[in-house]
Amino acid sequence: MKNRIFMYLFIFSLLLVLFQYVNSKHILEDYEKKLDRKVLREEKYADTINQLRDKILVASEFSIENSEQAMTFYENKGYRIDELVPFIKDQMYDLNTVKGDEHPLIPYAAMSGNGGRMLIDHIRLLNHEWIIANFSDGKYWGELLVKYELTDNKQLKFNVLDSFLYPTN
Incomplete structure (x- = not known):
């Protein structure tokens, strides 16, 4: 009986660790996707800022x-x-x-x-x-x-x- 309880506790803790691992893996992947989207958006904004700077430079030529x-x-x-x-x-x-x-x-x-x-x-x-x-x-x-x-x-x-x-x- 005592062995069964330890076996059930072991299986339960193994399932709990497995659940924690899968859950943290999904959270990590979600964070990486969000980070990638933010990096792409930042690059896009940097390009837009550079284009606007170029337009301002051209517009200010005749001033x-x-x-x-x-x-x-x-x-x-x-x-x-x-x-x-x-x-x-x-x-x-x-x-x-x-x-x-x-x-x-x-x-x-x-x-x-x-x-x-x-x-x-x-x-x-x-x-x-x-x-x-x-x-x-x-x-x-x-x-x-x-x-x-x-x-x-x-x-x-x-x-x-x-x-x-x-x-x-």
């Missing part, structure tokens, strides 16, 4: 902040780029507040019929001579290529080189 020659042009005249760029943008945005039905730079009248007018939405300084800007009246929009000049008495002169209005469907 006064990344043009050494344009920055040198103004630094040689005694200006600081980090102060000059906001000044130029502010002066151009201030043209949105000029009284009247027409914008001083935008050669198109508002066509949305809500009584508004064309306003400059976004400005990008390409270099020490050119600005590209987009404008809209809420429904119709277009872009401008503007030549600007900073006179000796720190006044800005804008000259629209070209503009276009996107067609609507």
